Amino acid sequence: MKIALITSKYPRLNGTFIQREINGLKNAGAKITIFPLYDVDKALFNNKNVLSTFENEQVEWCKIVDCRFLSLRYFIGFLKFFKSVSYDYEILKIISAYYKSGFLDFLKFLYSLPKIFYWEKKIKESSHILSFWGNYSATASYILSKNLNIPYSTYLHAGTDLYRKQTYLFQKLILAKRIICVCDFNRKFIKKLYPKYYNKLKNKIIIHHLGLDLKKMIAVPLNEKDEKFRVCFVGALEEYKGPMYILEAFKMFIENHKGHIYLCGEGSLKIKLKNYVEKNNLTNHVSFMGNCSNELVNRTISRCHTLVHASPYIGDAVPTVIKEAMSLSRAVIATEVAGIPELVCNDESGVIIPPQNTHAIAKNFENLHLDRAKCKKMGEKGRHISQIKFNLWKNTKILFNELYKFI
Secondary structure: OEEEEEEOOOOOOOOHHHHHHHHHHHHHOOEEEEEEOOOOOHHHHHOHHHHHHOOOOHHHHOEEOOOOOOOHHHHHHHHHHHHHHOOOOHHHHHHHHHHHHOHHHHHHHHHHHHHHHHHHHHHOOOOEEEEOOOOHHHHHHHHHHHHHOOOEEEEEOOHHHHHOOOOOHHHHHHHOOOEEEOOHHHHHHHHHHOOOOHHHHHHHEEEOOOOEOHHHOOOOOOOOOOOOEEEEEEOOOOHHHOHHHHHHHHHHHHOOOOEEEEEEEOOOOHHHHHHHHHHOOOHHHEEEEEOOOHHHHHHHHHOOOEEEEOOOOOOOOOOHHHHHHHHOOOEEEEEOOOOHHHHOOEOOOEEEEOOOOHHHHHHHHHHHHHOHHHHHHHHHHHHHHHHHHOEHHHHHHHHHHHHHOOO
């Protein structure tokens, strides 16, 4: 089966979960061509960190069909777009929907349109169009599916493509052969969003957990003599990830206990977080790791007792890093947001806490520190759950079989 994978930007620094899905579908028997809507820095292909993140495989077997802004390909696509408007009025409806959605959304969609039409000739060779996101990528897939009469399916992830805005989403879901929800919370969200039409959509929905190559997730035993309680945070240093709540909680914890926290990621809050660390004399207890390769992230998680994820509101549906920590036999402290409770069994593989609650985070740092046996047991339970739920090869084989039905 030949799959045209429409995505936003690829390759990307934080795109290991995309790469794993591609690996899994390829292993199941798919031939994949990637169509990125937005320009990428080709220097990424020579970046050692990126190559290690992509496991040195993606350039070998994934053909990237690039159509850069203002390139000859882009202008050819632009001409094809103008020609199509003369007979396809729905394109104007879609443009209008994005215009109403906001000026930035409107510009981003207009920017991607010529690429969609340039790709038509190449995508004709495909047997299925697969959108990795429910926003612009799904709109592109929707247009291509209608124009070329090729079945399409779409993933639905989180805030960027489901929770915050639903531009032309209903039409895209109606046409889609499969709606690939990365957690059951997303299915419930769709039901709440379109209660009158849910019966038309429910048989298309499949719950598909993005998987991990568990053979590469090797759990390393902790040093039981280590008096310090070590904590790891992995994610963008942005408000929607809640790093300030974590630092404030860690400050409370460190007043009575020995500990160290590792912050893996970059973002606009970095300076504010560093100032907080210096102001509160935490410099010797906090490590800012910057952007890390997937290998370094796993090593950092493995040297810690727990991973903490403190999203203050609905944003991420099911953060990949929680799955990674569980597969590495580490306890998880995470907020009760979106699909996170589907990953973490409260008081079994970790602890689910209310969002925006610094005291709850600090209290659970202390609880796990004082009961290392329980902390270890939670990690072992997490590993067991990950083997059942997050097996990359098993999950993508099931997805491949679902898509194969429409050839």
